């Protein structure tokens with residue numbers, strides 16, 4: 665096969681690849697659009713946005729980056745036809761440009777999309793639900809009111825802030841809708857009772873990591889609902905990095921501020937900074953919740969140290 669016929673075959677393949685990549689990119693956008701329109705139930709839409717929307721945008725940019733890569737491989741035909749070396753140079757340039765188009769926007773997405781989603785998610789979560797029984801608007805219960813509708817296991821999850829349940833009631837028909845949302849703190853799913861109540865209680869270092877060898881750590885977990893105890897051995901990376909740990913700035917001041925103003929509190933908003941100085945925002949409906957959250961955070965800090 666001559667170099668010329670190889671080149672023309674190569675370029676045809678590139679055109680097919682461009683079409684497939686564009687189809688993939690636009691298809692991802694379109695499917696995302698369809699899904700957003702398809703979910704009428706606010707909770708289902710909420711779950712879709714928080715778990716899958718970002719992926720669809722990432723697919724879009726990957727497809728776009730691939731299309732740019734294939735397209736650039738069809739350009740600069742004259743120098744490529746004259747010397748075989750140019751086909752590799754073109755290939756390398758196309759990789760760089762394709763990566764730029766595909767990867768950089770995904771990075772931007774990672775930082776910008778959450779802010780955009782936050783407002784939409786909040787609106788969906790608190791948008792009045794309609795009762796399927798009476799067709800009327802339902803009422804969202806407060807933290808104090810909702811406990812009668814939650815079983816013990818659900819309350820255990822709420823008490824350690826790993827899960828937040830919203831309870832909507834229809835006062836006319838007694839229809840109740842319980843929705844599950846991620847809480848402020850992370851707890852693992854217990855492999856015995858299945859609730860999200862498995863918490864890290866203690867970490868023991870069995871072997872200190874050195875510059876050349878990894879160390880070993882044993883993590884002790886306990887389920888705050890069924891009391892299951894679990895131990896897990898893990899390696900520690902050679903150089904200790906990313907030790908995830910929270911600390912509270914001005915914790916005492918928050919406590920004082922809360923206890924002095926016991927009256928008419930509608931919302932307590934807290935800003936907590938982690939070790940890297942990143943702020944985390946939390947909102948609470950009453951003092952008890954905020955205080956027990958601080959206590960949970962203290963416990964977490966103690967186990968991290």
Ligand SMILES: [Zn+2]
Pocket residue numbers: 854855856857858859861887888889890891892
């Ligand atoms: Zn359990």
